[in-house]
Amino acid sequence: MVATSELERAINDRLADHDLRYTSGRRAIVEGLKRAEGPITLPELLECSPDLAQSSAYRNLSLLEGAGVVRRLVHGGEHAHFELAESLTEHHHHLICESCGQVRDITLDAGLERTLDRSFDELAANEGFTPTHHTVDVYGVCGDCTG
Amino acid sequence: MVATSELERAINDRLADHDLRYTSGRRAIVEGLKRAEGPITLPELLECSPDLAQSSAYRNLSLLEGAGVVRRLVHGGEHAHFELAESLTEHHHHLICESCGQVRDITLDAGLERTLDRSFDELAANEGFTPTHHTVDVYGVCGDCTG
């Protein structure tokens, strides 16, 4: 799930499964998300690919989300953030700067992830809840904002 | 931080610190949040206290949030959810139903919380990030929606 051509094929397959074409506009979005250091907002995406139309970018991000290619992160800030879906990259979590809104990826120890999953399964079972996935967000102030 | 009168006093103090009065409308909001089984949306809050004006409720929720009395939870759904701040209740996390949007509280084992905090401190230090708090959200389907 890491080699570029492999990733392109996986994306193509998921789009095909949803009767969607892998057009140049969609490819530009995926390229923008790949090039980014972490999750980015739509304005940031347009900045890096200025020939994308805003409405098309939003529409295609939603379609890509539905096809399991893109993940949307919604926090308190003004814009949602977008990144490639975990199934195309790897399971991870986020540092969120409460000052500038920047989001960065972090990866927890595999053992800790396993402990968390066990704990969630147990808690959820007690509530009649069927868990599918989880998110861990660490809020604070990033290095840029600390000065 | 549990006895009702103690809680009322704490809320009063925090409001006073922010030059805000503990008025009947704000008390109604706090009562609604206390009565609720978990985090609720503004429409749910108005349903339970129909004489609140929407604009006043939103304004007072924001003021209460600023005063550290209320916490706002923002997920992907259409409405934000509101609950009493953790410093007035206790640190906990959330189950989120992806079908109906309902949010329920869960509490992790204290040892696991400590492990998480250590892990976050370490990860954040490597990134020049200063963590202040964290959230853990477990997504899935609730019992009501499973049938």
Next chain:
DNA sequence: CGACGAATGAGAACCACTCTCCATCGGTGC
């Protein structure tokens, strides 16, 4: 080429939430 459905893009619409503005309230000093 011709046809037809999918995709695009400019702008309108949506809607949760915030702001504006004025009436009212509540405390303070006289």
Next chain:
DNA sequence: GCACCGATGGAGAGTGGTTCTCATTCGTCG
């Protein structure tokens, strides 16, 4: 009680990120 004044409430307008509309363009398959 009364005048004053900042805080509060309520109705409605405004904001802005995101989604929808619809006419046009594109891709694909005969």
